Amino acid sequence: MTPRADEGRSLSERIEASAARTRAAYGSQAASANTDCPLAGGEGVPEHGGNCAECGREAGATRSHSLVRSAEAEAEAARFYDDLQREGNLGGVELSRLNEEKGNMLGVLLCVDAAGETQVLRAFSGAIDESGIRDAEGYSNSIPPADSARAAELERELAQVKENIVNETAASDRALKAYQDAKSAQEPAIKEKIAKLGPIYRRTDIDKPEKDRLAAALKAEKAEIEARYDPEKQAYEQASAKVRKLEAQRDSLTQQVSEQYAGEREITNFKGESKKQKDACTDAARVSDGRTGNCAAPKLLADAQRKGWTPVGIAEIWIGKDLGTQKDFGESGAYVPSCECCRAILGHTLCGLAERQEEIAPELDIMADEAR
Ligand SMILES: [Zn+2]
Ligand SMILES: [Zn+2]
Known part of the structure; x- marks a missing residue:
């Protein structure tokens, strides 16, 4: 013009x-x-x-x-x-x-x-x-971008990882709920064991080694109860580790995509x-x-x-x-x-x-x- x-x-x-x-x-x-x-x-x-x-x-x-x-x-x-x-x-x-x-x-x-x-x-x-x-x-x-085909491939990968994060986060939330439920189901039994611990040491009819023996037995029983929700705890830990791994992948891909559209261009x-x-x-x-x-x-x-x-x-x-x-x-x-x-x-x-x-x-x- x-x-x-x-x-x-x-x-x-x-x-x-x-x-x-x-x-x-x-x-x-x-x-x-x-x-x-x-x-x-x-x-x-x-x-x-x-x-x-x-x-x-x-x-x-x-x-x-x-x-x-x-x-x-x-x-x-x-x-x-x-x-x-x-x-x-x-x-x-x-x-x-x-x-x-x-x-x-x-x-x-x-x-x-x-x-x-x-x-x-x-x-x-x-x-x-x-x-x-x-x-x-x-x-x-x-x-x-520096390499259009590579940028498109990275963007596809990134979209897939983001979708996986959504799914795996939902799975991790479900695993956390299952873990919390399993844990609270055992809560009364655990509290009962803890409640028994103090009175042992207040007893006057037994000596210190005997008190220690009774307390150790009580703690072992408590640990046994806690082990009942171990599978749920482990499942949750694995699920949340999966999410963290995906998040690290997402951050790395985001960086690579931005390099294609900026530094490498x-x-x-x-x-x-x-x-x-x-x-x-x-x-x-x-x-x-x-x-x-x-x-x-x-x-x-x-x-x-x-x-x-x-x-x-x-x-x-x-x-x-x-x-x-x-x-x-x-x-x-x-x-x-x-x-x-x-x-x-x-x-x-x-x-x-x-x-x-x-x-x-x-x-x-x-x-x-x-x-x-
Ligand atoms: Zn400007
Ligand atoms: Zn010049």
């Missing part, structure tokens, strides 16, 4: 017009995809970018790559937001739910396709308001180089936190990669509940920077983009020069 203001213009004219608007709105520094910036905080940190380990190594300085939040991208994000308000739902989930429960990041990526046309991709972060819906028609969807940059998410991520704590790589910006960029399109602008907007103190997730409809988890992988993801942009539009080269 061509921004209305640019209709009838050639590709170069459109890009130059966009660049001029961008420079007017954000200054020239933000117009380049290659910007040096500090690791975190401070002026000049790109809102939609991150540090690149590869380029940083060469230059001896921290080098980051970023995408500009252009006026066009903001307009497209606003249009996305308005469309949702009009439709009343996001991927089949009612907007009222987003307002009440949590909300989502929405992102748009402006790209140039092989024919030189502007294309707009749309995505939402993670799952829609924790509904479990991660993908929907018309959006840039999740980055595929391949992220391709604009030089065509792939890295596993765990290697592309500049923050070890975010490698597989269940969020990194699942957000709007990574979904959009991976989709553009697959389609062979060149991104030229991005904008992200928050929709849903005002989470107040939670940074980045403010008022519904507010433009937001890429979240920190995204920025941990954006440096790698965007590497090579500036060169791709220069190939399709030499004008951007001039802008990059100005930015340096």
